[in-house]
Amino acid sequence: MLLLTRVVLLSALCAAALGCPRIISRRQWGARPPRNRVPLRTPVPYVIIHHTAGNRCTSQASCSQQVRGIQNYHMDTRRWPDIGYNFLIGEDGRVYEGRGWSSVGAHAYGWNYKSLGFSFLGNFSSRVPNAAALNAAKSLIQCAVSKGFLRRSYTLTGHRNVNPTSCPGNALYRVISRWPRFKAKPCGTEQGNEKEKKEKKGQHKAGLSERKMLLLTRVVLLSALCAAALGCPRIISRSQWRARTPRSRDRLRTPVPYVIIHHTAGNRCYTQASCSEQVRGIQNYHINKRGWSDIGYNFLIGEDGRVYEGRGWSTMGAHAKNWNSKSLGFSFLGTFTNGVPNAAALNAARSLIQCAISKGFLSRSYTLKGHRNVSPTSCPGNDLYRVISRWARFKP
Ligand SMILES: [Zn+2]
Numbered sequence: 001m002l003l004l005t006r007v008v009l010l011s012a013l014c015a016a017a018l019g020c021p022r023i024i025s026r027r028q029w030g031a032r033p034p035r036n037r038v039p040l041r042t043p044v045p046y047v048i049i050h051h052t053a054g055n056r057c058t059s060q061a062s063c064s065q066q067v068r069g070i071q072n073y074h075m076d077t078r079r080w081p082d083i084g085y086n087f088l089i090g091e092d093g094r095v096y097e098g099r100g101w102s103s104v105g106a107h108a109y110g111w112n113y114k115s116l117g118f119s120f121l122g123n124f125s126s127r128v129p130n131a132a133a134l135n136a137a138k139s140l141i142q143c144a145v146s147k148g149f150l151r152r153s154y155t156l157t158g159h160r161n162v163n164p165t166s167c168p169g170n171a172l173y174r175v176i177s178r179w180p181r182f183k184a185k186p187c188g189t190e191q192g193n194e195k196e197k198k199e200k201k202g203q204h205k206a207g208l209s210e211r212k213m214l215l216l217t218r219v220v221l222l223s224a225l226c227a228a229a230l231g232c233p234r235i236i237s238r239s240q241w242r243a244r245t246p247r248s249r250d251r252l253r254t255p256v257p258y259v260i261i262h263h264t265a266g267n268r269c270y271t272q273a274s275c276s277e278q279v280r281g282i283q284n285y286h287i288n289k290r291g292w293s294d295i296g297y298n299f300l301i302g303e304d305g306r307v308y309e310g311r312g313w314s315t316m317g318a319h320a321k322n323w324n325s326k327s328l329g330f331s332f333l334g335t336f337t338n339g340v341p342n343a344a345a346l347n348a349a350r351s352l353i354q355c356a357i358s359k360g361f362l363s364r365s366y367t368l369k370g371h372r373n374v375s376p377t378s379c380p381g382n383d384l385y386r387v388i389s390r391w392a393r394f395k396p
């Protein structure tokens with residue numbers, strides 16, 4: 001019973017956490033209707049990564065235009081019934097629906113019936129996709145698993161591993177070859193099954209019921225999946241952004257029950273260099289002008305998709321009076337009164353919340369609040385407030 005509860009809890013946690021990246025539907029990007037569709041038998045065992053080898057794009061308008069161009073090329077020149085890929089991923093951090101989850105793609109000869117084809121928009125022979133695109137792709141893979149379209153025991157591979165092609169480009173290939181479940185020779189599934197059977201047998205001998213063992217396996221698998229998926233966003237350490245030493249530190253008793261969202265009400269930033277500069281400026285202001293021991297927030301989130309370590313997980317912040325000892329304070333770098341943070345920052349924040357849970361610093365039954373819900377302030381800005389008020393576990 002306990003095991004079953006854990007499975008259910010973990011599944012729910014994963015589903016909520018992994019969520020799924022923002023997916024721009026065919027209607028939204030202005031797709032032509034497909035000439036026909038062949039249903040894909042899911043869950044499939046493989047994910048195959050491609051690049052489009054075309055131009056990169058960093059906004060929904062320009063990515064949509066790229067995707068329409070690719071669809072025209074695949075339908076008119078290649079004479080395929082539709083755009084080849086199941087999904088495409090832009091450097092705007094958005095995912096564009098191609099043939100989707102349930103139609104056989106045309107992206108990897110001999111493998112279309114047993115795989116999902118995800119393609120990065122751009123040419124990644126000598127350059128890697130930005131953090132927004134890489135995060136979106138990882139999130140899309142976990143989304144496929146959580147929705148039941150991709151086997152939990154999936155294999156990740158590059159187009160070049162199954163067909164004679166340089167796709168997805170040398171630089172991108174190097175990145176994905178370090179991702180979980182990557183195999184350069186994706187054909188060892190029989191061996192895997194043998195091994196699994198043997199393990200099950202051994203466990204049987206140990207005297208545990210098969211059902212219990214299966215549940216236990218699910219817990220282990222789900223935990224691993226969650227850990228890998230939730231991962232945690234890229235966190236730029238204090239030494240990396242060149243923080244000053246704090247004057248003092250008060251220990252935060254974790255796990256805390258609250259996350260409080262702020263904006264810095266300063267400038268937005270889109271690169272590690274400019275976000276680091278912003279964060280140093282905020283630290284100087286908090287220490288010199290406010291007389292605090294350190295930068296007030298526990299973490300800051302840039303529109304470069306990176307998270308900047310403030311006081312971190314285990315030190316009490318100075319971000320919301322009377323709430324500092326029972327909360328983590330996450331602040332978006334920028335002013336979000338009119339205009340919302342980009343997808344990279346929003347994804348990083350959600351991932352940071354799940355990361356806090358998976359590391360045990362935030363209670364699983366946490367409550368999400370905006371700064372304005374606990375203090376008389378307009379923080380985190382009207383537009384950002386509207387966004388977070390639709391997030392899971394938000395309570396004003
Ligand atoms: Zn390809």
Ligand SMILES: [Zn+2]
Nearest residue numbers: 262263371379
């Ligand atoms: Zn605030």
